[in-house]
Amino acid sequence: xxxxxxxxxxxxxxxWVELLCALLIVLxxxxxxxxxxxxxxxxxxxxxxxLGPMRVGPHGLLQPIADALKLLIKEDxxxxxxxxxxxxxxxxxxxxxxxxxxGAVAFGPWFQVARDINIGLxxxxxxxxxxxxxxxxxxxxxNNHYSIIGALRSTAQLISYETTAxxxxxxxxxxxxxxxxxxxxxxxxxxxxxxxxxxPVGFFIYLIASIAxxxxxxxxxxxxxxxxxxxxxxxxxGFRWSLYFLAEYANMIVVAxxxxxxxxxxxxxxxxxxxxxxxxxxxxxxxxxxxxxxxVFRAGKQPARVQSLFMWxxxxxxxxxxxxxxLASPFSHLPLEKMHDGLYGAFWFLLKDSAYIYIFMWLRFTxxxxxxDQLMRLGWHILVPxxxxxxxxxxxxxxxxxxxxxxxxxxxxxxxxxxxxAAMLLVRWNDKYSAAASAALLTDSxxxxxxxxx
Amino acid sequence: xxxxVIFYFFASIAxxxxxxxxxxxxxxxxxxxxxxxxxxxxGIFLQLRAEFLFSSQIILYVGGIMVLFxxxxxxxxxxxxLPQIRSRLQKWIALFVALAVGVEAGVVLLLARKVPGQGLxxxxxxxxxxxxxxxxELARSLFGSYLLPFEIASVLLLVAMVxxxxxxxxxxxxx
Numbered sequence: 176x177x178x179x180x181x182x183x184x185x186x187x188x189x190x191w192v193e194l195l196c197a198l199l200i201v202l203x204x205x206x207x208x209x210x211x212x213x214x215x216x217x218x219x220x221x222x223x224x225x226l227g228p229m230r231v232g233p234h235g236l237l238q239p240i241a242d243a244l245k246l247l248i249k250e251d252x253x254x255x256x257x258x259x260x261x262x263x264x265x266x267x268x269x270x271x272x273x274x275x276x277x278g279a280v281a282f283g284p285w286f287q288v289a290r291d292i293n294i295g296l297x298x299x300x301x302x303x304x305x306x307x308x309x310x311x312x313x314x315x316x317x318n319n320h321y322s323i324i325g326a327l328r329s330t331a332q333l334i335s336y337e338t339t340a341x342x343x344x345x346x347x348x349x350x351x352x353x354x355x356x357x358x359x360x361x362x363x364x365x366x367x368x369x370x371x372x373x374x375p376v377g378f379f380i381y382l383i384a385s386i387a388x389x390x391x392x393x394x395x396x397x398x399x400x401x402x403x404x405x406x407x408x409x410x411x412x413g414f415r416w417s418l419y420f421l422a423e424y425a426n427m428i429v430v431a432x433x434x435x436x437x438x439x440x441x442x443x444x445x446x447x448x449x450x451x452x453x454x455x456x457x458x459x460x461x462x463x464x465x466x467x468x469x470x471v472f473r474a475g476k477q478p479a480r481v482q483s484l485f486m487w488x489x490x491x492x493x494x495x496x497x498x499x500x501x502l503a504s505p506f507s508h509l510p511l512e513k514m515h516d517g518l519y520g521a522f523w524f525l526l527k528d529s530a531y532i533y534i535f536m537w538l539r540f541t542x543x544x545x546x547x548d549q550l551m552r553l554g555w556h557i558l559v560p561x562x563x564x565x566x567x568x569x570x571x572x573x574x575x576x577x578x579x580x581x582x583x584x585x586x587x588x589x590x591x592x593x594x595x596x597a598a599m600l601l602v603r604w605n606d607k608y609s610a611a612a613s614a615a616l617l618t619d620s621x622x623x624x625x626x627x628x629x
Numbered sequence: 630x631x632x633x634v635i636f637y638f639f640a641s642i643a644x645x646x647x648x649x650x651x652x653x654x655x656x657x658x659x660x661x662x663x664x665x666x667x668x669x670x671x672g673i674f675l676q677l678r679a680e681f682l683f684s685s686q687i688i689l690y691v692g693g694i695m696v697l698f699x700x701x702x703x704x705x706x707x708x709x710x711l712p713q714i715r716s717r718l719q720k721w722i723a724l725f726v727a728l729a730v731g732v733e734a735g736v737v738l739l740l741a742r743k744v745p746g747q748g749l750x751x752x753x754x755x756x757x758x759x760x761x762x763x764x765x766e767l768a769r770s771l772f773g774s775y776l777l778p779f780e781i782a783s784v785l786l787l788v789a790m791v792x793x794x795x796x797x798x799x800x801x802x803x804x
Binding site: 182186258260261264292293294297298300301302304305307308311312315316323326327330333334337354 | 631655657658661664680681683684685687688691692693695696697699700703704763764
């Protein structure tokens with residue numbers, strides 16, 4: 176065997192788990208993104224008292240696959256005056272950034288591609304900072320006014336809110352004392368608290384900033400349909416468009432995973448140290464069994480025979496998954512420790528991720544879009560100072576509890592109250608200032624108009 | 630074996646795209662190739678297990694500064710060449726600077742080879758699993774041995790920031 180081949184074989188032998196995880200991410204994330212779209216449409220329909228997609232498959236369950244097929248066979252248009260090379264590069268860049276940043280996310284105790292990278296979450300944040308570049312370049316390359324306005328808006332917005340998100344993450348990093356993903360999660364087990372309870376303000380700032388970073392309503396100014404057609408992706412069609420679309424949803428998963436890992440206990444079961452809550456380990460199996468039973472119940476009520484067959488198949492799949500969870504659960508007393516850790520870790524992690532993404536959808540269908548000046552004012556006048564104050568307050572709480580022996584929860588409550596007080600002052604000052612500023616602007620423009628008329 | 634393959638992969642990307650960056654006529658294309666160079670350098674940092682440098686390179690240069698570069702390029706008309714750029718002297722200045730940098734790099738490499746362990750090349754690197762976490766190491770040296778220069782640099786940045794705020798300040802409120 177030649178030395179080159181030998182070293183490749185050795186490489187694969189040493190890293191096969193990581194390679195498998197990477198392959199799984201690349202293959203499964205687009206599918207998950209498609210289904211997030213379906214869930215989003217269903218949630219929207221529910222909030223607007225409609226049914227949502229119901230035609231393709233039972234309850235519209237095959238809609239994402241139909242959409243993907245449609246996008247694949249659509250005509251791929253490139254405008255004549257577009258910059259061909261950058262037009263091609265931009266969506267690829269966005270998608271690559273989104274998928275690569277998922278490499279350091281730990282979906283379970285062992286489901287992680289870059290396992291002993293010691294910057295952990297910083298890798299995720301850093302690589303996903305490449306995404307905006309794809310948006311800016313795509314908007315510029317399209318050679319279209321709507322696109323370039325969308326691109327400029329998105330740059331300004333992402334730079335502003337990345338600062339905020341960074342400072343919000345710092346408050347979590349201070350509590351964890353490390354950047355390593357695994358150690359962050361293990362420390363939340365050892366500290367007997369998710370960090371959302373120790374730094375609640377930090378979590379909410381990160382939540383807002385992460386919605387802004389993924390360009391979602393109420394911060395979806397870069398692609399505001401009613402103003403800019405589709406913003407930076409106006410000229411994109413077919414598969415290129417779907418790459419942008421996938422990148423957006425993959426980015427949602429990334430920011431949700433960062434939030435989950437740092438503030439919501441990662442792959443840990445709720446209350447991992449409380450012994451009498453051990454029955455929570457039965458939840459995954461029971462949940463899947465319940466979904467399977469519901470599928471059996473609905474199977475008889477489907478309008479077409481194919482659809483009820485599909486429901487039966489779905490029910491069977493759910494029961495199989497439930498059986499696997501039951502086998503791997505600690506109640507079965509089988510020697511499946513590693514399988515238990517992986518499966519249950521992934522279950523709780525994805526459950527928390529879904530809850531986080533559900534908040535995104537909930538806000539999208541509840542709040543109207545910001546105006547651009549409001550967006551900038553919220554970012555720079557309120558969130559950035561508040562995030563800075565929060566970092567200082569969390570450090571004070573840490574110093575009080577570790578150096579001066581004050582009760583951890585007391586220190587946390589006092590400093591959180593201080594942060595919230597500062598937030599109220601900030602909002603009040605900002606209201607006063609902005610009222611004065613807009614009054615000045617009004618009188619100014621009226622003076623200018625009068626002088627012009629005179 | 631694999632290490633050198635990865636190194637030469639990133640290094641060749643960095644060099645080729647640096648050359649392309651200089652030769653492109655379109656400013657946005659130049660920016661894209663500069664980004665590629667920066668990314669390839671970040672890849673070499675990652676291979677050397679300087680992970681913190683990798684992420685700060687990407688967050689600061691690629692995510693921050695380059696996005697601002699493109700922002701500016703998109704807003705400025707570049708099809709009108711500025712007259713002062715077409716100076717005759719420029720070619721000679723560029724040649725001189727390039728030669729100076731080349732000589733400097735050569736001297737440093739020669740010296741480093743003569744005094745092993747004192748120059749740039751580290752003869753016996755620590756095995757990968759015994760390295761200290763470099764985020765902590767960087768923080769220790771920044772806030773320990775190099776505290777004063779670090780603080781001076783932060784004051785400099787603060788001055789620049791205050792200056793930017795003053796220049797951008799809206800003066801319509803003044804009578």
